[in-house]
Amino acid sequence: MPLLKSWIDSANSATTPFPLNNLPCGVFSVGEGDLRCGVAIGDRILDVTGLEEAGALRADPEATVLDAPDWNDFMALGPEAWAAFRARLQAMLGEAADEATRDICTTYSVRLHEADLHMPFRVAEFTDFYAGRHHAFNVGQMFRGPENALPPNWLHMPIGYNGRASSVVVSGTPVRRPWGQIKPAGADQPDFAPCQRFDFELELGAVVGQPSSGPVSVAEADAMIFGYVLLNDWSARDIQTWEYQPLGPFQSKAAATTVGPWIVTAAALAPFRLDTPEREVPLLPYLNEPGPMLYDIDLTVSLTPEGGPSCVIARTNYGQMYYSAAQQLAHHSSSGCPMNVGDLLGSGTVSGPEPGTFGSLLELSQGGQAPIRLDGGDTRAFLEDGDGVTLEGQAKGDGYVIGFGTCSGTVRPALADPYAR
Amino acid sequence: MPLLKSWIDSANSATTPFPLNNLPCGVFSVGEGDLRCGVAIGDRILDVTGLEEAGALRADPEATVLDAPDWNDFMALGPEAWAAFRARLQAMLGEAADEATRDICTTYSVRLHEADLHMPFRVAEFTDFYAGRHHAFNVGQMFRGPENALPPNWLHMPIGYNGRASSVVVSGTPVRRPWGQIKPAGADQPDFAPCQRFDFELELGAVVGQPSSGPVSVAEADAMIFGYVLLNDWSARDIQTWEYQPLGPFQSKAAATTVGPWIVTAAALAPFRLDTPEREVPLLPYLNEPGPMLYDIDLTVSLTPEGGPSCVIARTNYGQMYYSAAQQLAHHSSSGCPMNVGDLLGSGTVSGPEPGTFGSLLELSQGGQAPIRLDGGDTRAFLEDGDGVTLEGQAKGDGYVIGFGTCSGTVRPALADPYAR
Structure with missing residues (x-):
């Protein structure tokens, strides 16, 4: 599989750890702000908690699962939801995304170097x-x-x-x-x-x-x-x-x-x-x-x-x-x-x-x-x-x-x- | 220490596991009812979740802690709250309790043999x-x-x-x-x-x-x-x-x-x-x-x-x-x-x-x-x-x-x- 191109330039380098192919899941905060779920893309973190709140991204049509300081509720949805969420993110961040999508993703993203990173999930055992x-x-x-x-x-x-x-x-x-x-x-x-x-x-x-x-x-x-x-x-x-x-x-x-x-x-x-x-x-x-x-x-x-x-x-x-x-x-x-x-x-x-x-x-x-x-x-x-x-x-x-x-x-x-x- | 006498007769026998001296903490349900915190006394369970809801018993003056299917929130209050709660229960169930107290305790109690018992606490590790x-x-x-x-x-x-x-x-x-x-x-x-x-x-x-x-x-x-x-x-x-x-x-x-x-x-x-x-x-x-x-x-x-x-x-x-x-x-x-x-x-x-x-x-x-x-x-x-x-x-x-x-x-x-x- 080749590099998947994003409209976020920093995600398209051959050396970034976080190209569109990756989209790893983390938890971040900025300054004194609350803990939010985020996905790394190039030099940014997409604030998926914010996107869910704004109605621009749903992981579960029935409930909010990203308004949490960890990815546990999201994980509990299961493999079909994981795949659908990944496909949706790849569409929103891919080079074919429209202007409105790019705008809202830009609104709900922060620079990696500005964020503090936290435990990405609650360890059960x-x-x-x-x-x-x-x-x-x-x-x-x-x-x-x-x-x-x-x-x-x-x-x-x-x-x-x-x-x-x-x-x-x-x-x-x-x-x-x-x-x-x-x-x-x-x-x-x-x-x-x-x-x-x-x-x-x-x-x-x-x-x-x-x-x-x-x-x-x-x-x-x-x-x-x-x-x-x-x-x-x-x-x-x-x-x-x-x-x-x-x-x-x-x-x-x-x-x-x-x-x-x-x-x-x-x-x-x-x-x-x-x-x-x-x-x-x-x-x-x-x-x-x-x-x-x-x-x-x-x-x-x-x-x-x-x-x-x-x-x-x-x-x-x-x-x-x-x-x-x-x-x-x-x-x-x-x-x-x-x-x-x-x-x-x-x-x-x-x-x-x-x-x-x-x-x-x-x-x-x-x-x-x-x-x-x-x-x-x-x-x-x-x-x-x-x-x-x-x-x-x-x-x-x-x-x-x-x-x-x-x-x-x-x-x-x-x-x-x-x-x- | 001798037997502490209760107005609940079954708690005063020399062989009951649950005299007033004991007051162990469990979680029970009756029929299809929800899980509630209870304390065993004689042949009964005192429904402390119900008593808290009714305002007749507070473990924490600031918050409700017994409206849960386990004793974890109560335990988190610490030794002073544990002792105060025990003293309050011993007063409410002791032979010196007044009629109104006896009435509300009777209202909020069930027979042990009618109840299903559940995990009394959520095991962390x-x-x-x-x-x-x-x-x-x-x-x-x-x-x-x-x-x-x-x-x-x-x-x-x-x-x-x-x-x-x-x-x-x-x-x-x-x-x-x-x-x-x-x-x-x-x-x-x-x-x-x-x-x-x-x-x-x-x-x-x-x-x-x-x-x-x-x-x-x-x-x-x-x-x-x-x-x-x-x-x-x-x-x-x-x-x-x-x-x-x-x-x-x-x-x-x-x-x-x-x-x-x-x-x-x-x-x-x-x-x-x-x-x-x-x-x-x-x-x-x-x-x-x-x-x-x-x-x-x-x-x-x-x-x-x-x-x-x-x-x-x-x-x-x-x-x-x-x-x-x-x-x-x-x-x-x-x-x-x-x-x-x-x-x-x-x-x-x-x-x-x-x-x-x-x-x-x-x-x-x-x-x-x-x-x-x-x-x-x-x-x-x-x-x-x-x-x-x-x-x-x-x-x-x-x-x-x-x-x-x-x-x-x-x-x-x-x-x-x-x-x-």
Whole structure:
């Protein structure tokens, strides 16, 4: 598919993350104004809440769904409404739009750089997976040794754990280094102390847009996914090492999870579908994919020390995942577990096979043993206070890209005394 | 504290679960009527939604908070409002109440047996702990052998994992036997099949009634807990065995969690506070309790085969827990993880030291090796289709009891084909 031309010039460049082919969904405010739903187009945000109020754009003929500080009500309308809304927006913003349409869209749009971006959706529940083959091996080796690196179940199911929705924050929110129980190697007793091995994890999050009330097939699951966001699963490795057996990560993953401000819809990503890699062992039928359900999305991680230059420390691709989000969602529902609009599924860390493609410092620095060198000359085993971590993603089309915006967070120092009031 | 006398005679018996000392919070409906907040008293439910509408009872002088199908808005008011509301109800229902008060309370009350009971609160997020010393040892031994029974971190922190809020249901809701990935001992490959080792777990759930935005002390955590419900953490043991390494239980715990219909408030339980057992190793200071934060609550589990007699299969006491809910909540917040009104914390299975005090079939039947005998002559290693499981709890006062009502669920057969549409 080629670039779709818009009457908004900035949307027609080959490098804008937000051409007419994309139309990602976000929530914005300007100054002290209220939170509104918006769609990014070129260097602007189309205020779809305003257009709905003005009667110029309806997502649902029966009700207003965009007069909300999130996209949940819209997502609940379902795939037909999603497609109709997208078609309507593409008509209004396409080069064939008439003057009146252009005028009202101009009235209800703001410049991206003038807007503050907020959580694009209300997270119902957050589940994080562990579905990258290379990451699972790399990390498994560090936690359990090379002979037990890949758990016996790993090639048979997308291993996941329930995370904490209350600490999911939007890009730009500072992230406080957590305190926690840590037992240093060789110590007799644990200590309660600030995390010393604070890390990021490069992930893509799938946003569930439709509910289910029983097991769903992979095809049904795929149709339930509204879109994808960048996701940084901040991880306190020292807390994790001590706490995670036998019931999994808990406080090590609970301080914060940062998501990008834009939900890139499955519709926008459709031209970039990829098959999951060849299976090393056959999957049980309930996990078989009826078609390609990964996406060819280039991902990068940049680290910016306080006051220092930004440095790309990892480049990888979402196509590295062993399991797709549709497979994860199907597995998640296999017990009959109800899934809801706004559920967020983290892909698991996206790591490729070589060092420069690893999606966490744990892997990049070989568990802290081999600190990486940044462009400014600094080295990093794990994150230091003031470090900024930025995730970016894009799918490369024919003369256009589908961008995710940036997903950033800066590490704040741990509280001096977490119990001081 | 003695029995507080009410003008409602049925509330004055030494055996009613709902004397004036209790006043648990539930949600009820009658016939096709709407869902209303109610407080149990003797054989009645006081319709506090109706009393608020009528202007006879205010929880908040500024706003209506009981015109909702759950107690969340009320809980959000905080401990002072909880205490004032309780005092006002005790005055209205106490024997000194005047005729006009008695009349309006009679107008706004229904018989318990006429009402349907619903989820008493909206579950924000659900976390399940593993805080019973005997249960942890018993189960750890089966999953990891006696030498690794108690994980090294267990005596240092309340081990917990995030569960799934979407599958929390109220007592009386049938529970469908789940399908899942199961790898029988000795098999080469897993199969996708109905669970063959379906189990219950006897727990008490703490209902968080106040939010937090950073680490909270154990004392602060204790003050955030509005009350307690009975909780059955249904568990698919065969699915659990295969999936739970390395990231913890996932689909094995996701089919359903049943809670009792009545939130018994921390205020009602105050006379029954107990210290946690003596520490086997000292706790880190952030987990030290400034006072007794467990409760002396007798708990029973009954199993009722389809058409068969009900049989009590376990009797234990909440005082068996090694960690209190306040310690669990403090630990949960230790990373800075925000906690919210409606968060539900499962205690972990409450098991005593002897066989008749074990809170799961896994323990009662020694991992299925030694089926237990029921009163009707049947035996059970794990749950069979049609089995009903009922949890009950009561704290025994001086001439009165504080009851929790019953927390029941009946096992429905697995779907014949979970993907048939």
